[in-house]
Amino acid sequence: MSEEKIVVSARCPIRTTLELIGGKWKLIILQQLSRHEELRLSELKKLIPDISEKMLIQELKTLVDGNLALRKNYGEVPPRVGYSISEKGKHIEPLIAEMVRFAKNYEKPD
């Protein structure tokens, strides 16, 4: 008896999205990945100069874990790793476009 209470509550899609791409850096990183075939860590650092190395690596890991980005280790030495956007990740592109549109409109005089 006493079946487990099954939580059906369809997760709020806004919260789902916030969990995936919330925070200061994930969208910026995804944007860069979405406009380059593949990027190495050092290249991302140059493209996003104000991010700390720790955050960059940490956020990349989160994105890879969430299947929004792909990590390819070439197994070379010195190490070579390439990051790119995944199929699921490509779907933030229109979202980013909307954010840009929103900001542009916001800055427009009334």
Place this chain on the structure above:
Amino acid sequence: MSEEKIVVSARCPIRTTLELIGGKWKLIILQQLSRHEELRLSELKKLIPDISEKMLIQELKTLVDGNLALRKNYGEVPPRVGYSISEKGKHIEPLIAEMVRFAKNYEKPD
């Protein structure tokens, strides 16, 4: 001489948008405001049961300060205040729609 270095750098629109609607609650609040003519604090509390009163008030204030929401004080007693979405605020609607679409796609099996 030595003119002040003028920082022209057109603010990154993604960061602008994140500043306006980033965080755990602002989008949720805006979404509710966007689908109701006007809401009182107590009504918003019912619609978003897991937000604390303090956060609700605090975020509403931020949204009003940023011209994304409007606050109307009816000057009655007991106090009556109505919150609604502003013209600028209405422009998050397509952004929210994109977030919903993104989450739906994300949850789709591969």
Place this chain on the structure above:
DNA sequence: TACAGTACTAACCTTTTTGTAAGTATGTCT
């Protein structure tokens, strides 16, 4: 040998964000 480049990891600390609990002013209703 010493230094540079790569992609990390780990320890530690600061700042920002979010939450909890209590209290305010005002007037109505009982």
Place this chain on the structure above:
DNA sequence: AGACATACTTACAAAAAGGTTAGTACTGTA
């Protein structure tokens, strides 16, 4: 008088996010 309701405010605490610094392993190059 005392309880209730509204829209807040304040002080404090906890948690999450972000940042700094140093260190790892490996190899090529000066």
